[in-house]
Structures are given as structure tokens and as C-alpha cells.
Amino acid sequence: MSIIRGNRIESILSLLENVKSAGDGKYTAACPAHEDRSPSLSISSGDDGRVLLHCFAGCTNETIVKAWGKTMSDLMPDDGGPHRNGKTKKSTRRKTYPS
Numbered sequence: 001m002s003i004i005r006g007n008r009i010e011s012i013l014s015l016l017e018n019v020k021s022a023g024d025g026k027y028t029a030a031c032p033a034h035e036d037r038s039p040s041l042s043i044s045s046g047d048d049g050r051v052l053l054h055c056f057a058g059c060t061n062e063t064i065v066k067a068w069g070k071t072m073s074d075l076m077p078d079d080g081g082p083h084r085n086g087k088t089k090k091s092t093r094r095k096t097y098p099s
């Protein structure tokens with residue numbers, strides 16, 4: 001169980017139809033990327049605040065965000081958040097050549 005403040009999932013949920021809470025911070029909704037009669041899209045939050053999507057019909061996340069006119073970065077948490085530990089790589093080494 002993860003509690004995320006200001007999370008992206010709410011803005012994603014506002015794009016969806018037939019949203020239902022599935023408990024534990026998870027939701028189901030109608031997938032926008034295919035003709036979805038029964039909600040086949042599962043939405044949840046990752047530990048780092050990103051939105052995780054899973055369509056049981058097999059749509060990829062990219063297809064789904066495209067159906068919204070959005071991009072994958074819209075699933076990601078905002079940059080410059082208070083805790084980005086572990087993801088910030090020190091830029092002391094520059095990647096010039098693959099060794």
C-alpha cells in the first residue's frame with residue numbers, strides 16, 4: 001500500500017469512463033484504446049508515483065495514452081519532487097563512450 005500525494009492517478013482517472021475503485025489504491029475503468037464494454041483497464045500507482053496501466057485486452061500503455069492524446073511522460077510523476085532519491089545519478093561521469 002502506498003500513499004502518494006498530489007498523484008498523477010487522479011488526473012488520469014478524470015480521463016476515464018466507468019471508473020471503479022478496486023481497493024488498495026487500484027481502479028478499473030473502460031479502456032480508451034479499444035472498444036471496451038466491460039472495464040478491462042486496471043490503474044494503479046507505482047511506488048515512485050507514476051501511474052501504472054494494464055489493459056486486460058492487451059493494449060499497451062503507449063496505445064492508451066495516445067488515445068487520450070497524451071504521452072508516456074504524463075504517467076510519470078512531476079519532476080523536481082521532494083524525494084527523487086535513488087534516481088538522481090551524479091553527473092560526475094559523462095557517458096561518452098560505451099565501454
Ligand SMILES: [Zn+2]
Pocket residue numbers: 031032033034036040055056057058059
Ligand atoms: Zn484496451
